Amino acid sequence: MILDLHAHSIKSDDGRAKVQNYCQWIKARSIPIDGFVLTEHRQFDNESDYSDLAAEFGVTILKASEVETEYGHVLVFGVTPALQASFDFGSINLALKDVIKACNAHGAVAAPCHPGRKRVGMSAHLEEYGVPQGVRIVEVFNGGSRDNEDEVAQRMATDLGYLGIGGSDAHIVSHIGRCATRFPGSIHNEAELVAALKAEQFEAVTFREGEA
Amino acid sequence: MTISKISEVEFGETLPAFQPDTTMPNVRRFAKAAGWEGGRFTDHDHARKEGLPGALVPGIMSQGFLSAMIHHWAPAAQIKNVDTVFRAPVIVDQVYSISGVVTDIDLDSGRVEIDLTVTNEANETRVFGTAKVLLPI
Incomplete structure (x- = not known):
């Protein structure tokens, strides 16, 4: 199963x-x-409840969050509600x-995204x-990456022994699915996604032009 | 091919490719007309002294390119809104392409939403956004 995780x-x-x-775009453009x-x-x-849309289009739609750290x-x-109560997502x-501590306590998974990006990526802050x-x-394929950001992310993941996921970071319709993560089994809900991430059997994939 | 009314539009349709003229002479013409003749738009050396990678194509000029692309596709379109997110500088004298695709259609009102992306030669997104336009019913 292939999910765009971002x-x-x-x-x-x-x-x-x-x-x-x-959903329409995914189907129209295959x-x-x-x-x-x-x-x-x-x-x-x-x-938001996207279960009707998911059923109508035959697409899995899950929810997570992107938070901001140093x-x-x-x-x-x-x-989960308990995780939301444990720190201020805003x-x-x-x-x-x-x-990370809160995620571990509440059965969630934290993964730094676009870590090769200046200012908002993890690698930029390792020295400090x-x-x-x-x-x-960590996210090693990000659909919005520029320059060598994904290379920096992949090098960091290799050097530090991290596993890599992929996501499009889509903000407009036509960018969905540019990068994603392939899992060996089916995933139907957030709990199964967390279990699949913790099983550590996945690979980042890219469908960007020239890289697929 | 140009579009003249809403019924001719299909979801997922790609607008004709558009390559904006981001050369220095054209940007200088725009900057002069807009009253934005500061060196950061019209002089690479001046812009670099300000810490920029080169002279910038003004944001409103990029938005103008996006509007021009839409009107090349649908000359009768009323552009109601062009909403842009500038992710990276658009640099004068570099080559860019603008792509557009139809991502939502309301046949009753004639409203169409279009994804717009400005990419450089490395196919990296510099600017993205959406436009809402009205087409004749």
């Missing part, structure tokens, strides 16, 4: 895509993914160690803060 909808301040249009995870910035979308942005999979000054404890997974 996408934003109009629920994010800089997101311009409606979830229904993501994008080779089975679903996507909505990782809205600095929040978890408790309100090491840059971090995807959080497996968000803060732009979270401590990565606190996010050192190698953080507890990171196991």
